[in-house]
Amino acid sequence: MGRRAADIVREGLEQLILTGELADGAHLDEVRLATRFDVSRTPLREALQALSASGLVELIPNRGAFVRNPGIQEMVEMFEVMAELEGMCGRLAARRVSETALAEIDGAAARCEDALAQGDSDEYYRRNERFHQLLYAASGNGFLAKEALRLQKRLQPYRRMQLRVRGRMPQSMAEHREILDAIRAGDATRAERALRAHVAVQGEKFNDLLASLGPVA
Amino acid sequence: MGRRAADIVREGLEQLILTGELADGAHLDEVRLATRFDVSRTPLREALQALSASGLVELIPNRGAFVRNPGIQEMVEMFEVMAELEGMCGRLAARRVSETALAEIDGAAARCEDALAQGDSDEYYRRNERFHQLLYAASGNGFLAKEALRLQKRLQPYRRMQLRVRGRMPQSMAEHREILDAIRAGDATRAERALRAHVAVQGEKFNDLLASLGPVA
DNA sequence: CGACATCAAATTGTATACAAATTTATTGAC
DNA sequence: GTCAATAAATTTGTATACAATTTGATGTCG
Structure with missing residues (x-):
C-alpha cells in the first residue's frame, strides 16, 4: 500500500490527531515532527498537505499547519x-x-x-x-x-x-x-x-x- | 489570495488542463513543467498534489502525475x-x-x-x-x-x-x-x-x- | 524468433541548503 | 509602565543535490 515515507508519516499523524495526542488547534512544527518521524521536512510537508485535503489539518500560508479535529x-x-x-x-x-x-x-x-x-x-x-x-x-x-x-x-x-x-x-x-x-x-x-x-x-x-x-x- | 508560487502554478496547471492544452491522460513531466513555470520542482509537486486532491490529476506512486479530465x-x-x-x-x-x-x-x-x-x-x-x-x-x-x-x-x-x-x-x-x-x-x-x-x-x-x-x- | 536477465537513462522521492516571511525579544521614547 | 519601532530568532517556502525506483534498450539463451 503506502511504502512511501510521506504516506507512512501521513498515517502516523492521522493516528496522533485521532488519539488526541495532538490536540485540536495545536500548531504542527515541521522540524519537530520531521525529527520525530525521522524523515526530512519534504515528505512531512507532503503529509500535511494530504491531511489538509482530507480536513484533519488546516494549512495557513506562511504560518503553518494546525490540527483541526472536528468537535x-x-x-x-x-x-x-x-x-x-x-x-x-x-x-x-x-x-x-x-x-x-x-x-x-x-x-x-x-x-x-x-x-x-x-x-x-x-x-x-x-x-x-x-x-x-x-x-x-x-x-x-x-x-x-x-x-x-x-x-x-x-x-x-x-x-x-x-x-x-x-x-x-x-x-x-x-x-x-x-x-x-x-x-x-x-x-x-x-x-x-x-x-x-x-x-x-x-x-x-x-x-x-x-x-x-x-x-x- | 495566492501569492505563493505553488498556488500560482496550481492555477496555471488548472487552466492548461481545462483548456485542453494538457490532454486527458497526458503524463505531467515535473522538470518540464517546472522550467515552463520557472519554478523548482518543489512548488510544482505541491501544485500537483493539490490538483490530485481536487480530482483533476491522478497521482501514481513512483510513476508520476497524469491528467484526469472528466469526460x-x-x-x-x-x-x-x-x-x-x-x-x-x-x-x-x-x-x-x-x-x-x-x-x-x-x-x-x-x-x-x-x-x-x-x-x-x-x-x-x-x-x-x-x-x-x-x-x-x-x-x-x-x-x-x-x-x-x-x-x-x-x-x-x-x-x-x-x-x-x-x-x-x-x-x-x-x-x-x-x-x-x-x-x-x-x-x-x-x-x-x-x-x-x-x-x-x-x-x-x-x-x-x-x-x-x-x-x- | 521470443522470453528473460542486465544495465543505462530518465524520472520520481527524499534530504539538505538557502531565501523570505513571521514571530519574538529588545530598545527607546513618552 | 505602555506602546512603537526595530532587530534577532524562529519558521515556512523554495531551490538544489542526492538516492531510489522505474523505463527502455541491449544482449543472451532457449
Missing part, C-alpha cells in the same frame, strides 16, 4: 451529509443495480451475519464497511461512489465506536436486511429512506455514545 | 451529486434559515435580476454563484456548506458554459425566485425539489450544450 458539532454535520449521500446511493442502486452486483451485496451481507453470529465486532466492522462500499458502486455513479468512499474513510474512527454500543450490532444487521430487501425489490424510495436512517442514527446517537465513554480517547 | 459521463455524474447536495441545502435552509440570512439571500437574488436586466452574463454568473453560496451557508450545516462549495468550484468551468445557452439565463432567474419563495415559506420539500431541479437541469442538458459548441475547448 461533536461538526461530526454530527458530517454524518448528516453522509446519510444523504448513502441515501442517494440506495435510491440509485435500487434502480440501476445489476444482477451480479446484487449477488455480491447479498454475499457481503451474509458475511456480516457470520461475523455477528460470532460476536466479532472488529470483523463485523470490516465487512460492514465492504457492504456499504458495494452499495456505493452499485449506484452506477462513479463520482458519487468516490465521494462516499472518501467520507466513509473520514468518518471511520468515529463509526468504529458505534458498534461498541450495546445492541447496536444486531440492529445494524437488521437494517442491512431492510436495505437489501428494498434494493432487491427495486423500491428506490424505501432504499433511500432505509439507508439514510441507517447512517443518520449514528450521528444522532453520538452524544449518548460520548457520554457513555467519557472524554474522547 | 461527459463523469461530468453528468458530478452534476447529479451536486443536485443532491444543493437540494439538501435547500431542505435544511427552509427549516433553519435566519431572518437576516434570508434578507441576504434576497439581496443576492435581486443583484442577479439586475445583471439579467443588463444582459451581462459574466456578472450574472458571479452573482448567481454568490446566491448559491449563501444558500449553502443557510443550511446551518458548516460541513455541508464546505463540501458544496468545493464541488461548485470543481464544476465552475462547465457551469459557466451553461449560461450561454439561449434562454437559460431568464429561466435560471425564474428558478431562483421559486427557490427563494419556497425557503421563505419554510417549505422544505419544495425548496429541495426546486434546487435539485435547478442544478440537475444543467447536467441533463449538457449533451445538448456540447453538441451546439463542438469539441470541448
